[in-house]
Amino acid sequence: MQFPESWLREFCNPELTTQELAETLTMGGFEVEDIETVAPPFTGIVVGAILDVAQHPDADRLxxxxxxxGSAGGGQPLTxxxxxxxARAGIKVPCAMVGAELPPGDDGKPFKIKVGKLRGVASHGMLCSARELKIAEDHAGLLELPADAPVGANIRDYLRLDDALLTLKLTPNLAHGLSIYGIARELSALTGAPLHTPSITAVAATVPDRLPVTVQAPDLCGRFTGRVIRHVxxxxKTPAWMVEKLARCGQRSVTALVDISNYVMFEYGQPSHIFDLDRIDGELQVRWGKAGExxxxxxxxxxxxxxxxxxxxDARQVESLAGIMGGNATAVSDSTQNIYVEAAFWWPEAIQGRSRRYNFSTDAGHRFERGVDPCRTAAMVERITQLVLDICGTGSTQIGPLDDQILQLPPQRRVSLRVxxxxxxxxxxxxxxxxxQAFHRLQLPFETEGETLHVTPxxxxxxxxxxxxxxxxxxRIIGFHRLPDTPPLAPVTVRRQSEALRDKFAARRLLASLGYQETINYSFVEEAWEYQLAGNTQPIRLLNPIAAPMSVMRSxxxxxLLNALKFNLDRRASRVRLFEVGRVFRRDASVATTDTTVQGVDQPMRVAGIAYGDVDGRQWGQPEQRVDFYDVKGDVETLLAPRVASFEAIDHPALHPGRSAAILLDGKPIGIIGELHPKWRQQWELAHAPVLFELDWQAVLARDIPAAKxxxxxxxxxxxxxxxxxxxVPFAHIQAALxxxxxxxxxADAQLFDIYRPAAGQxxxxxxxxxxxxxxxxxxDGRGEAVTDAQIDASISTVLETLRSATGARLRG
Structure with missing residues (x-):
């Protein structure tokens, strides 16, 4: 909300500078987001009166x-x-003297006035438009000043161009700060400066005319106040002082009647509407809309x-959108003679979100959806009536009686405060x-009962x-700046990570050192991926997917990773190694709802990687060699070290049969590894098969505590x-038997270093x-003792016998 400081000081004028006033409001919860003057800096511009105008002999437009x-020109008129x-004789306009500096132009540099010649005639100054002074966008002509403007007066002082414009950034709960009077009331409470509350005198009715109004929806409108005014x-013309105040609140002047309604809204925070009475057919009905209207x-x-x-x-059609905007059918115009002034209390819940449904917002809706004082509708109609009489009144203006219907107002509930x-x-x-004292200054009625205060808002x-x-x-009233800087009294406990857990960033860095680059992807994927790559026929579907190809949660x-690989290959990448750490989502009826889980959905963390292209990339030292199962298997073993994993052949819908395996730690499966299945390689249009792995993230982070030997x-x-x-017979069976x-x-250990198979047909x-x-x-290992050949042979014999009985192995002759 923007407003001029001078208007605020009409209601409350503490002995504070502009900066101090802004700081006080900000520390009181009403954040001042911006401060700027009405006009940017300029000098040497005074009020000038045009005495005579003659046509330029050599220019039609000059x-x-x-x-x-006045005295600014030495007592002599300036040419x-x-x-x-x-430009005509008899008007008063801003005049920039020789040596004056106008506000900076588009280049950011101030414009200095000098004596110049235009078509041979010397010009000793410049007459200015509002745009040239940067106080309005109007540049169709000179800025005409009132006839009583003092000649020679500094234009900044006369037009109060040093008046500060304050812009407040109000949170939605501060509805009472959406008016000049509301902010002044808060400023008075914060500073103790007196609050000036102008008295609003009721205007006596001169005719008994009323417009019948029926409020059919008390849950929409709790109070409806109106009045008929005839012969306006x-x-x-809207008074200059009103136009100035509205402009400094960011509101353009429209017509006198509309300006009066807007003025009272900014002054007291009560939106209102003025109908053309003669365009209303029958009575008014306040109700909920009907489909199709x-x-x-x-x-x-x-x-x-x-x-x-x-x-x-009315009896014929809808005339207004309640609490948001009026309709064109009953809008006031230059031909309007009779009006109906309306001010109402609309329930905030009935206004909230309505204007956004139609992709626009209004000042009235902004206030009503936050809450407007329901006790001041009658006073506001009286205030509007008086302004209409003062500005638009005629000798035959007639005022109808106030029609104030109170149906249902917000209940007053006491709130208790324990000291x-x-x-x-x-x-x-x-x-x-x-x-x-705080409640007194805030004008909050209260009762004290011992150490408890009962406040009625x-x-x-x-x-x-x-x-x-x-x-x-x-x-707020005590002052946030007065709160002591008290150190925390709670004990500070160092959160130490267990030595049995690896740091998650260290695991990421290890994968990066193996040549993998981390990628981050959406958890929403195509439904076909779940069928093809996970064999998941019942994926978790999204109710409102952000895009059609992202309709399910990944398992x-x-x-x-395949999508990221294809993205890189389409851009001519020849060697790609990627990994991702993220959650997967699977149905699990045993999962209950907690602060980190959702009922029926298991959300474990996984780490997965993909390798494609050459093992080491193209180089001169060795021939190119495509990455295979064993290269990635070595990366997985490095990632899990010092824990030793075992691998068992499996069938997986995403992986090549015979070139895929389950990864086990201590006999418990923790992941899979393998080449991409040929049919998916063909579907993804890959020149050769990438190798993928996916592991349980917690298993990767777990590690054995080192033990000294x-x-x-x-x-x-x-x-x-x-x-x-x-x-x-896989080597894993040999290892298990050993x-x-x-x-x-x-x-100590057993290492496979060669495999021999007879050639085909041999x-x-x-x-x-x-x-x-x-x-x-x-x-x-001799356990620290010297051993003999006989002991070695006996141990070898025991090993061979165990392998023979377990796997059918025999020594090669």
């Missing part, structure tokens, strides 16, 4: 003016050449109504006397409902064996078709 500027169409002059608004827009918006209608509670919340000692305070609201009022990260006194013993096993072996010497030898030979290096 006139030679003789301008009296000024002017091209304004309204609609073409009366239409209304042409004052802004020229025609809207279609329904039963959720309030209207004022001890206020002190605890504010954080400083508070006395009952301080609370009483006035009708214009729609923001006082609970004890905390009153505590805030007390704190796997693979689709998002003594350095062995003797070197480990190494023995190589070659085992022949069936082709379908873990169960109990040789005399401790088995027969004979120690390795038959359908078999393979695994070369394994065993490392034995």
């Amino acid at each position: 006139r030679i003016c003789q301008v009296d500027v 000024i050449v002017c091209g304004a169409p309204n 002059n609609p073409q009366a 239409t209304l042409e608004l004052l802004n020229g827009t025609t809207i279609t109504l329904d039963g959720k918006v309030g209207v004022i209608a 001890a509670r206020a002190a605890k919340v504010i954080g400083m000692p508070i006395t009952t006397a301080q609370c009483e 006035p009708a214009y305070r729609f923001d006082l409902h609970i004890e905390e609201d009153l505590i805030e009022e007390v704190a 796997t990260l693979m689709g998002s 003594p350095v062995p006194r003797y070197q480990l013993i190494e023995r190589d064996i070659a085992l022949v096993v069936a082709e379908d 873990a169960r072996a109990r040789p005399a010497l401790a088995l 027969t004979g030898g120690t390795v038959a078709p359908g078999e393979k030979s695994l070369a394994i290096r065993l490392r034995l």
Whole structure:
């Protein structure tokens, strides 16, 4: 809300500078967002009277003016050449003297007036328009001043151009601050300066004329006040003081009747409407709209109504959108003779959101949807009546009686404040006397009962409902700047991360060091991805998807990574490695609703990666080699280290059969890895198959606490064996069998370093078709003691016997 400081000081004038006043309002909860003067800086411009005007001999559009500027011109008229169409003798206008500086132009530099010649005639100054002074956009002619403007007076002083314009940024609960009087009332409470409340005298009725009004919807309108006024002059000129105040509130002057309504709205916060009485057919009805009804608004827009918006209608049609905007059918015009003035209390809930349904907003709707004082509608009609008489009245103007219908007003509910509670919340000692003084200054009626104050909020305070609201009022009056800087008394406990958990950023950095780049994607994906890549036939659907291809919640990260891969490949990327850490969403009836979960939906964190292209990229040192299952498997093992994972072949709808595996830790599956299935590779138009993995994020972050081990006194013993096993026996089975072996010497580890398979069609030898030979290096630990060959041979024999019984393995001859 914008308003001039001078208008505010008419109601409350504390001994504060403009900056101090703005700081006081801001610290009181009414944030002053901007301060600027009515006009930008300029100098040397005075009030000039045009004495004579002559046509320029060499220019049809120029006139030679003789301008009296009083003592500022040494007592002699100035000769000024002017091209304004309204330059004429007998008017007073702003005159820039030689040496004056006008406001900066578009280039940001001030314009300095010098003696110049226009078509051979010397010009000793410049006559100015409102636009040249940067006080309005009108540049059609000179700014004409009132006839009583003192000649030679400084134009800044005469027009009060140093008046500050304050712009408030009000929160929605501060409806009582949407008027000059409302802000003055708050300023008086904050500073203790007296509040000037002008008396509004009731205007005596001169005729008994009434307009019948029926309020059919008390849940829409709680109070409706109106009055008939006959024989007004609609073409009366709005007084300059009113035009000036409205302009400085950001409101353009329209006609005198409309300006009066707007003026009272800015003055006291009560929107009103003035109807052309002769255009109303029959009585007025205040009701909810009906489906299919239409209304042409004052802004020229025609809207279609329904039963959720309030209207004022006559016997023929809808005339006004209740509390928001009037209709064009009954708008006042230059031919209006009789008017009906209306001011009402519309329930905020009945106005909220209505104008936004039609893609516009109004000052009236902005106020009504926050709450307008229901007790002042009659006073506001009286105020408008008096202004109409003063400005638009004629000798035959007739005033009808006030018609004030009170149906249902907001109930007055007491709110209690405990002084001890206020002190605890504010954080400083508070006395009952301080609370009483705060409520006195805020004009809040209260009763004191021991250490408790019972406040009855006035009708214009729609923001006082609970004890905390009153505590805030007390704190505002005491002053937020006076609150002590008290350090917190609660114990500070350092949140230490368990040593058994890896830092999540360290895990991300590890993936980045392996060549993967992190990507962030939407959790909303195409429904087809869920069917194809996760085998999920019942994905969680969105009720209001932001786009048709993003209609379900993902249960796997693979689709998002494939989409990112395709995006990069379409831009000629040849080597892509990406990873993502994010949530997936799966149906799970066992999940209950908490502060972090939703009933029936499991939302675990996952980390997934994708690798495509060459292993190391193109280089001179080694030939190009496409990334394969084992390259990515090594990355996964590095990510999980020092924990050792095992891999078991699985079938997965997204992955290549025979080239995919489940990832297990301590026998528990934590993820999957594998090449993309050929049919999806073809569908995504990929030149070759990428390798993907997806892991449980918590399993990645978990790690074993390091345990100290003594350095062995003797070197480990190494023995190589070659085992022949069936082709379908994986090395993981060998490892599992070795873990169960109990040789005399401790088995430190076993490493596979070679695989041999007979060529196709080859027969004979120690390795038959359908078999393979695994070369394994065993490392034995003597537990700190010297060992003999016999002990080593015994341990090897135990290992071989265990492998034979578990997997059918035999030594290769």
